[in-house]
Amino acid sequence: MTAQKIEGTQPEPSEKILGEGLDKIIAEYEGKPGALILVLHKAQNLIGYLPREVQRKIADGLSIPLSDVAGVVTFYSFFTMVPKGRHSIKVCLGTSCYVRGGQKLLEELKKKLDVPVGGTTEDRRFSLEVVRCIGACGLSPALTVGEDVFGRVKNIKLGEILGKYN
Ligand code: FES
Numbered sequence: 001m002t003a004q005k006i007e008g009t010q011p012e013p014s015e016k017i018l019g020e021g022l023d024k025i026i027a028e029y030e031g032k033p034g035a036l037i038l039v040l041h042k043a044q045n046l047i048g049y050l051p052r053e054v055q056r057k058i059a060d061g062l063s064i065p066l067s068d069v070a071g072v073v074t075f076y077s078f079f080t081m082v083p084k085g086r087h088s089i090k091v092c093l094g095t096s097c098y099v100r101g102g103q104k105l106l107e108e109l110k111k112k113l114d115v116p117v118g119g120t121t122e123d124r125r126f127s128l129e130v131v132r133c134i135g136a137c138g139l140s141p142a143l144t145v146g147e148d149v150f151g152r153v154k155n156i157k158l159g160e161i162l163g164k165y166n
Helices: 015-027 034-049 052-062 067-075 095-113 155-162
Strands: 087-092 128-130 143-145 149-152
Touching: 015 034, 015 052, 034 052, 034 067, 052 067, 087 095, 095 128, 095 155
Parallel strands: 087 128
Antiparallel strands: 087 143, 143 149
């Protein structure tokens, strides 16, 4: 399987983004039904994640309590408060991958990258996540890095895979 480099595109939440960009989004949805979810989606697309300062700004802008915003962010798994890495690693823990060593791979990756599941490495190179079946059961244990799928991954192959991405 060949791997392609996928460059990350997530900007830092600069003053400009936190200012104009977020203000624009809030102004667009303010007072509309479902505004909070829509604003959170747009804000996450813009910034890459939803840190507390962004949540506060959204709460102020939509005139709702910060605790309501924080509640929604923590309830839905597609919202994240941690910045994502340039490359997202997803280890499959579906049944087939699990019984063929997926859990071991995950433990090895957590050690190698020094992050928990849901975490991002300090250099923002990788984020680590878990998925349930990516449709490559014949190649289990499998994982993905960005759009690339890697099958029959053994611990020994992990270093090789990680080395393809910078
Ligand atoms: S269980 Fe891992 S690809 Fe299906």
